[in-house]
Amino acid sequence: MQHPLSLYNTLTRRKDAFQPLHAPFVGVYLCGPTVYSEAHIGNARGPVVFDVLTRYLRYLGYTVRYVRNITDVGHLESDADEGEDKISRMARARQLEPMQVAEQFANLYHRHMEVLGCLPPDIEPRASGHITEQIQLIQEIIDNGFGYEAGGSVYFDVPAYNAAGRGYGKLSNRVVEELLAGSRDNLAGQEEKRSPLDFALWKKADARHLMRWPSPWGEGFPGWHLECSAMSRKYLGAEFDIHGGGLDLMFPHHECEIAQSQASHSHSDEARVWMHNNMITVNGQKMSKSLGNFVTISDLFRGGSSILTQPYSPMTARFFLLQAHYRSTVDVSDEAMQAARKGYRKLMNGLRVLDKLVLPEGTERTADTAAADAELRKLTQDCFAGLNDDLNTARCVASLFNLLRKFNGYAANLATLAQLSEAALTEATTTYRALVEEVLGLQDEPRANVEDLLTLTLGFYQEAKTAKDYGKVDAIRAALKEQGIVVKDTKAGVDWAYSEE
């Protein structure tokens, strides 16, 4: 399985050739959504990027196990409130069972991911379903001397961990002393912590808290970062290949995950390669819930938000995201989305051109096809160069357009295909289709309205009938029958119905 795929690793701050721990198997974990509200388009970037990554790894022949969690418990609103988590809060506000809130948003998320062309993960574990595993992880951390119980809660002892030489902050390039100097000390619950850097592994649930589980330390709920450490270990092992997430999760979330895994019996950084996708921006500013400058995925498809005035289709959004490299910010605007829409359609039109590239009968193929073959092969190989260079989908898309221009040129004058060998052409068209559809995951999105087309056809039917052109009338009837449509001539005029055969 020789290939030159290299990936940028946040942990080493370098691009390195990708080497699976246990080829041909590859384990990928992506931090999934917290299902307490609807996702916005910024939240879609990670899933789309890692969908392309897992698709490409599979294309390269690896057997991928892709795990993306659902967080339905445990993320605190902030340390300043009474320790109620987001889902509880939403459930209380809407008078719902907390799991009902989680389920509704999880279902919506799944629908959105599907239309965005993201294949479902192989395993989608929920935090609430892995309380036992999380409790066990906490116990291991305590046993290893890096966690302590205080007032029914359990905290991770960052100074002790760091003193043991484990390098807290190595992922995000942070120094414990500086973090201490810059930390705020006016946060609620702080009095229980030995150090302001310590973070909760288990939080005691107060009387109001709806989501609660029994534990050796009393009734409570798991800390923010624990689920990913526990669930990735359960499904991918103590050490696996790739862990992904948004750049804003790097600290503290991923830093804490690594600390937890190192401090548990896993004694690992969880993943060999840590990948972080950059943010979507609006006028240069990060799209975020707290800033309020976000467009929900529903609003994106529906149109009419203050940021995007028009609706944009799921595939337009996907193409838009893939036109930028995942480690760059990407700025969203109507103008940018419209440009993406046209680019996407151009790429789709390209798919329809592929099958037409056939040398006309009777045309002699040129004896020496070396020059044209070499040119086409170069363009074909260019498409992989981008992907292999840290999943640079922007370069890949650009190369596909270059290849497409060539295809369109041939399509305009099929006789010029004589300059090419059959093999080079097939290689190029196969690559184009595979990269667009299988790897980038861009599918044709039919724009035509079937009923409108049908009405149009029935208009021609009526004309033919009036002209007593019964040959044409029968032809239209037969063609529609093929589609499961029967034409009905009634006194009121021409109508149609679905065939009941």
Next chain:
RNA sequence: GGUGACGUGACCGAGUGGCUAGGUAGAGGUCUGCAAAACCUCCUACAGCGGUUCGAAUCCGCUCGUCACCUCCA
């Protein structure tokens, strides 16, 4: 304050020191009943100032500007 990014043409967005990224928009042309699509040609760049180099968008320094993380966040 600490840490880390980034400033590319009308817009978005790639760029490994030397070879036109690409998409959208704009201009001209081919094709065409009209149009669209497609193809060909063209146009507007590398924040500023220095430096290293035969050569810098790409390396170094300074200045200006923008942003991110340090608090939940993809």
